[in-house]
Amino acid sequence: MRTSQLLIPTLREDPGEAEIASHRLMLRAGMIRKVAAGIYTYLPLGLRVIRKIERIIREEMNRAGAQEILMPILSPAELWRETGRWDFYGKELLRCKDRHERDFCFGPTHEEVITDLFRREVRSYRQLPLNFYQIQTKFRDEIRPRFGLMRGREFLMKDAYSFDKDEEGAGRSYQKMYDAYHQIFTRCGLNFRAVEADTGLIGGSMSHEFMVLADTGEETILFDENGAYAANVERAEVPPPPGASLEPQRSLQKVSTPNATTVEEVCTFLKTSPENLVKTLLYHTEKEEIVGVLIRGDHEANEIKVKRCLGVTGLTLADAETVARVSSAPVGFAGPVGLKNIQILADHAIQGMRNFVVGGNESDTHLLNVNWDRDFKVDIFTDLRQAQAGDPSPRGGTPLRSAKGIEVGHVFLLGTKYSQAMGATFLDPNGKETLAVMGCYGIGVGRTAAAAIEQNHDRKGMIWPLSIAPFHIHLLPVTASENVQETTQALYASLVNAGLEVLWDDRDERAGVKFNDADLIGAPFQVTIGDKGLATGAVDVKNRRTGEITKVSYKEVATYLSNQLSLNKTPQLENW
RNA sequence: CGGGGCGUAGCGCAGCCCGGUAGCGCGCCUGCUUUGGGAGCAGGAUGUCGGAGGUUCAAAUCCUCUCGCCCCGACCA
DSSP states (O other): OBGGGSOOOOOSSOOTTOOSHHHHHHHHTTSEEEEETTEEEEOHHHHHHHHHHHHHHHHHHHHTTOEEOOOOSEEEHHHHHHHTHHHHTGGGSOEEEOTTOOEEEEOSOOHHHHHHHHHHHOOBGGGOOEEEEEEEEEEOOOSSOBTGGGBOSEEEEEEEEEEESSHHHHHHHHHHHHHHHHHHHHHTTOOEEEEEOOOGGGOOSEEEEEEEEOTTOSEEEEEETTSSOEEETTTOOOOOOSSOOOOOOOOOEEEEOTTOOSHHHHHHHHTOOGGGBEEEEEEEETTSOEEEEEEETTOOBOHHHHHHHHTOSOEEEOOHHHHHHHHSSOTTOOOSTTOOSSEEEEEGGGGGOOSEEEEOSSTTEEEEEEOBTTTBOOSEEEOOBOOOTTSBOTTTOOBEEEEEEEEEEEEEEEETHHHHHHTOEEEOTTSOEEEOEEEEEEEEHHHHHHHHHHHSEETTEEOOOGGGOSOSEEEEEOSOOHHHHHHHHHHHHHHHHTTOOEEEOOSSOOHHHHHHHHHHHTOSEEEEEOHHHHTTTEEEEEETTTOOEEEEETTTHHHHHHHHHHHSOOOOOOOO
């Protein structure tokens, strides 16, 4: 392809709106342009990358036995009302009305639509298992879209939905998708990790996220050295403490702690350390109840764990007024001793503690030598805190390490949540009507492209993994002589004949401009053709990643590059 | 939704405090020279200063409203 026939509006300067590498570089390389907040047009170069990723996804999904379909972007409100998500989804669900005033929404995901298809068309266990997928534009009216394709409102997603006759089958379908995802992201040339995840709004019983490791990632993951455990920090379990403290219980003591409201201030004032302190957090649940959550001073509460423990979906820290009413003290002095009529949950780390410090439920007061059971009752001891680096792994106890990740894929074992709500049943061998057991599986296509850039770029631009590069080779004739033009033409033909994807910079630009654009666009190899080299019958082949430049006889370039490309190939299986 | 910031030429920005009718760099167009890492010279085009209203003899500049965008937070398959 000649550059003169593609719109590749590269920018010399960084656009003001872009913060992170992928966003900045995609704009600069002319791959995307913004149309509105979180809404982008893919230009030819950007679309090529998207198509490459889609192709890998299709091959692996097909290989795993899934069948491609295409559902509509718009779906009718009735389907969403059946599962309750019309109300539950909130403002993220973009709604509209048609000319007859009927309610519709732009699909943020497609469980309702696919489950409706299933219940209409599938009758018998003989037809199962089934797995349908599509690559379709999704719309989620994100509160704050950001970082270009990383978190858009409109975005391309591959979503798949499996239907099985029982839990066991659903587990197998889940495993197939899990394996396919490994294959997909490996083929995309990404350094990623599958981690245990929370199921969030989608619901279900088991879930893994596929995280591309990158410092700009919005998610924090924890994993152990030997690969036995990896989880999203939202999900990561903390094992119970090894044993109770053997320290003798001392007598309760009330002390004045003027203006000491933070853990740090209290510790400084009482000359103790945060490990001896217990924070009392008061939360509102959606049912208007107040619960007390006890967390060791140097730990953070994990609200998802608290929600799960209580079986609620809404949880907010109580405001100052409520704290004052419940604890009869300003924020910072609440404590479990003497708190009446509210449920007390405690992180299990506290089970191992003796003689700790808590708030005194009085202004400027704390209590020393507090002991659970003796001084207050705990309704539930369980894992309630955020895991952190250094904590023991729940599988084997080696210390966890943390990293930032970009969520590019997510697999869920849904169970019968949707089939139940929508009556998606089939007849089992005994003629009994049975609920389908479902799974759902998403991949952010644009986000995968963005993640690849986050992981593969340098100061000058992008460095594409071969499998998803917009082009394999960037041809750069740098002088205008007839010899160079003719050689370039011949070279282009021979490379294309060898099955390579070649971008030919045929613009009338100076060498420096071409070199800089080529580094920015990041094709894995650049071939420079100039009079200087041709004098000895050679062209320069540059490996974008290593920066290494090799002089190659122009007659052998096609062979040389074919070899280089197969050396740089990411693992790939034959087509289905 | 809370906090902060920005909308001035295609892009990046100055001018705004202290009103006097718009400028710089890059890009773009023409010509000549140049041509292996973002060329030089000469000439040229381009703006309803985000929008609406107000104050004023006069508004990019001051005031009010409004729309859009960015960042932090809350939120989030």
